[in-house]
Amino acid sequence: MSVDLQARIPNNVDLAGDRRLQRALEHWQPAFHDWWLERGPEGLQKREIYLRTAVAVDRAGWAHYDYVRMPDYRWGIFLSPPEPDRVIAFGDHAGEAAWQEVPGELRGPLRRLIVTQGDTEPASVEQQRRLGAIAPSLYDLRNLLQVNVEEARHLWAMVYLLFRHFGRDGREEAEELLMRQSGAVDHPRILGAFNRPISTWLDFFCFTTFTDRDGKYQLAALAESGFDPLARSCRFMLTEEAHHMFVGETGIRRIIARTAQLMQEDPNEDARTRGGIDLPMLQRYINFWVSESIDLFGAPDSSNAATYFAAGLKGRYQESKAGTYADHLLLEGTHSIERPRADGAIESDPVPMRRATNALLAEAYLRECEKTMTRWNQPLQNAGLSFRLRLPSPRFNRKIGPFADALFLPDGTPTDDPDEVAGHLPDEGDRAYLESLQGEAVMERAQCAQWIAPPTNPINKQPLDFEYVRA
Ligand code: BYC
Ligand code: FE
Ligand code: FE
Helix, strand or coil, X not given: CCCECCCCCCECCCHHHCHHHHHHHHHHHHHHHHHHHHHCCCCCCCCEEEEEEXXXXXCCCCCEEEEEEHHHCCCCECCXXXXXXXXXXXXXXXXXXXXXXXXXXXXXHHHHHHHHHHHHHHXXXXXXXXXXXXXXXXXXXHHHHHHHHHHHHHHHHHHHHHHHHCHHHHHHHHHHHHHCCCCCCCCCCCCHHHHCCCCCHHHHHHHHHHHHHHHHHHHHHHCCCCEHHHHHHHHHHHHHHHHHHHHHHHHHHHHHHHXXXXXXXXXXXXXXXXXXXXXXXHHHHHHHHHHHHHHCCCCCCCHHHHHHHHHCCCCCCCCCCCCCCCCCCXXXXXXXXXXXXXXCCEEEEEEEHHHHHHHHHHHHHHHHHHHHHHHHHHHHHHCCCCCCCCCCCCCCCCCCCHHHHCEECCCCCEECCHHHHHXXXXXXHHXXXXXXXXXXXXXXXXXXXXXXXXXXXXXXXXXXXXXXXXC
């Protein structure tokens, strides 16, 4: 598992031992760099940023901090160490040795999963590219750029698998990953949420809380894959994911802390007249990004999901963790899934287990989101305020699954009034207000915009007034 850091593409997959593959990836590399400069973070490419770079896959090496200019960031290919004698943990091949090469009959579905995963990574960088110009502090700016370089590394992780295991098709898919563009009408990114604009820091913090958390759950499901190179890639990507969710969750927590303070200072508990972000607006952004993110789990009753599980390509959350599940075959039993009836009433439908694995993953995801909400409500409770933030019902604002065809409110009750639904989602007025609030980036050390409390969690034990981005 030696790491070659001096190579043009740092890696621990012995690229130097496969000249053809190395040349193919070095051929893709300039296209990647062009993409980064054209569609990556705007205007900050010459700055020195205090970034973490993976230089090894062990505890000491995966988080090495230094000042780097982003175009010089060492995007590398890293797989977690192999697990000796690993066997497939679930599905029709449970108990067989994990595959080091792609089984011929699984080529199509496997390629599709890798491409879908890979597509989200550059998409998110494109979505976030203009946020640097309105960053609330150097600390936040640095965190944004950290997330961006790591998502770009996740693209490399999937592109490696495509080049190494899918021949000419893989090369074409890798080119396509740089051609599709978030939000483009004629050539959009594959999944819905990755085509929505992230035009404010409220969008960004909600996205990194809820959409990166979908990333965590999807990567965890793919980390169970019988295709060992995919499992090892995803396991290493997961080490980086925690920081992305940290950025989102602490970002929103700081907004709530500032809002709570402004509400206490105001006779009408009105944060907005005092230049803050009011809680109903925050709730609308939560409603939007949670519903978009639940859509990313696919339909709760899915034949694709059943195929992936049966084939051993995509497991449940923590499928192979001892003690989590007794049954790894899922040939028996059902899971109940809600569907709306034509008259608006909700019925519960038993779905065969394998077809319900998208629903199981989404439910695990939502349980974790609930914990975030509890943490976010804490400062409100401490301040003696009665408002509580809530997760919207999974029926609300859906575009995928059985609830996509009818209208529901965030509390789960049906409605036939689209305006009532829209009232629970961010609108033009919200965006205009946030844009006026955010103004220009705060680029002085130790300074922070007034709509968010200053950071409280240092990066790599540096002081909070550290020069996270050099002038
Ligand atoms: N938007 O059986 P169904 C991350 C399509 S995030 C548009 O319901 P399936 C990250 C679906 O493709 C994690 N289309 O769903 C986070 C299918 O199309 P076809 C990304 C959608 O296939 C932040 C049809 O609807 N990783 O890493 O079981 C920053 C019916 O399919 C959507 C993955 O997603 C949608 N939301 O599951 C950076 C893992 N949902 O066949 C990065 C890989 C479904 O009719 N992907 N469709 O043409 C998968 O495992 C699956 O593709 C999905 C969908 C879970 C996404
Ligand atoms: Fe990622
Ligand atoms: Fe992420």
